[in-house]
Amino acid sequence: MAEDTDSFPMLGSVYRVSGSKINHMSQNLAKIKTNLSQTGDSRVNSRQSTNLAGDSGPRACYPQNPSSNVWGHPNVIYKLGKWGNGESGETEGKSQQANPEPHNAVEDGNNDEVGDNVSDIMFDSDDDICLDDADDESHEERKNSKWFRAFFDDLGGLTNENINSHSREWHCPACQGGIGAIDWYQGLQPLMKHAKTIKARRVRLHRLFAETLEGELLSRKAPVTMDGEVYGRWKGLDKQVKDHEIVWPPMVVVMNTRYEQDENKKWIGMGNQELLDCFSEYAALKARHSYGPQGHRGLSVLIFEPSIAGYLEAVRLHKHFKEQGRDREGWTQCQNPFVPGGKRQLYGYLASMEDINVFNRHCAGKSKLKFEMKSYQEMVESKIKQINNDAQQVDYFKRKATKEQIKSQVLEASLCQISEKLRRTLQENRVVRQRTKIQQDENKEEMDAQEQFFLEQIQIIQQTIDAKEDNFEKFQQDKREKVKQCCGGFPENEDHKQSVERLSSFIRLQDNEMREFEAERDKLVKIHGEKKLALKTKLWQEELELEKEFENELTQLMNRFTLGPSEEENDRK
Secondary structure, eight states, X not given: OOGGGOOOOOOXXXXXXXXXXXXXXXXXXXXXXXXXXXXXXXXHHHHHTOOOTTOOSOOOHHHHOTTTOGGXXXXXXXHHGGGOOTTTTTOOSOOOOOOOSOXXXXXXXXXXXXXXXXXXXXXXXXXXXXXXXXXXXXXXXXXXXXXXXXXXXXXXXXXXXXXXXXXXXXOOGGGTTSTTTTOOEESHHHHHHHHHHXXXXXHHHHHHHHHHHHHHHHHTTOOOOOTTOOTTTOOXXXXXXXXXXXXXXXXXXXXXXXXXXXXXXXEEEOOHHHHXXXXXXXXXXXXXXXXXXXXXXXXXXXXXXXXXXXXXXXXHHHHHHHHTTOSHHHHHTOSOOBOTTSOBOOEEEEOOHHXXXXXXXXXXXXXXXXXXXXXXXXXXXXXXXXXXXXXXXXXXXXXXXXXXXXXXXXXXXXXXXHHHHHHHHHHHHXXXXXXXXXXXXXXXXXXXXXXXXXXXXXXXXXXXXXXXXXXXXHHHHHHHHHHHHHXXXXXXTSOHHHHHHHHHHHHHHHHHHHHHHHHHHHHHHHHHHHHHHHHHHHHHHHHHHHHHHHHHHXXXXXXXXXXXXXXXXXXXX
């Protein structure tokens, strides 16, 4: 590789052995955010100090219509005016405030609608914009997206001369609906720079817009000024560094690795593991040595991982040799390969295709080094850009993971509190149930005692009734016996037939009275039974109502100690 193209990026932070790629990127991003926050107050002042009252050039028609405002959101310019220029310090074109005169919606008192629209669009960020499929979309699909359609529709109606006019002013479509939506960019040059350099908001969307705009201008053969140009009277760098080919996988040639000749006049030198150990700080995968008819040729190669990290490791080793004057040029000019003490001085440099061909000169078959020539832009520069994009994504997902972790901790703490409250409630309910059971047992004992007392009193009354009935029956029998005795004691001359009739008449009378008595008694028993049944039914109904009343009161008591004060009030309502 020629020394004039040996311009390698200082990206030691992405080396595989360092393991600090993401931390380095995050620190740089944090510094940028700090600088942006420190300059936030100056942005509003810079915005208020710039206007384009003296310019007479035409502006893009769609953002200048005072009746439609910015990007189809009614009256957003009027509401956004107080936010100031969100991108001052990053844009090179002139910017001015939107028309400060209130619009029709404000004059009509339609402020509620304006407030709702502003709240919907003012605080969106990259987190709310899905660009995962943007890379797979065609150029036309990107132009027709909701973000860029209005811009490219206006651009399509202009000639190439008007497109490159510095008097025409533009809004950035990637800023629509947010801070910076009202900023004007005088010409496409400052707009393009704004889209490619903004680092505060919607970074991916701005880059996508810049890429789409650049592709559209190239297709119309009206390219805008190249990247890096300082707008004014100075010319900056070209858009892209000239590409060159590199050996892949990355390799570093190490020279002067043979030591001495053996008894057969064959050269011997450094072994594979010995070479790896000598440069163990550079994470080479393996080492190879070139041999020829005379033995070890003193030409060795360190092979690195075929990745951006492996390439940067090889570059780091190359620069280490170069800093000590032991690179390719140092080896070419070397006159004494030894240093004081008899040790051989090693030299090294990045391998080129010619170096590998020299290495393989005496190799055959599998012993040859396998390599390819790859584009530096494809294998290194594009990968570095991807690493930067990945670092931004990692930072975003770290912030998102932190938010989710905080949210999980809050939910976990809330769950612990609710679980503890539930445990205490269950314990209190268990105690209440135990007390209620004890109270019920005591009430049952008292009721059983009262029932036993009344049953005994009823039994005494029934025994009294039975005794009275026995006495009544005995009285009737005694009365009949007396009649019989009276009839049997008549004189012998009295008519016997008359005595028999008198006794029979008495017996019939007594039987009729007993039948009447039995009927009246059965009637009393029936009425008594009906009264007892009605009394028991009423008693059971009253007891049932009493149990229902107890259930309702107990439910209200439980709800009062279960619901909070506000919930209890709502439940009453």
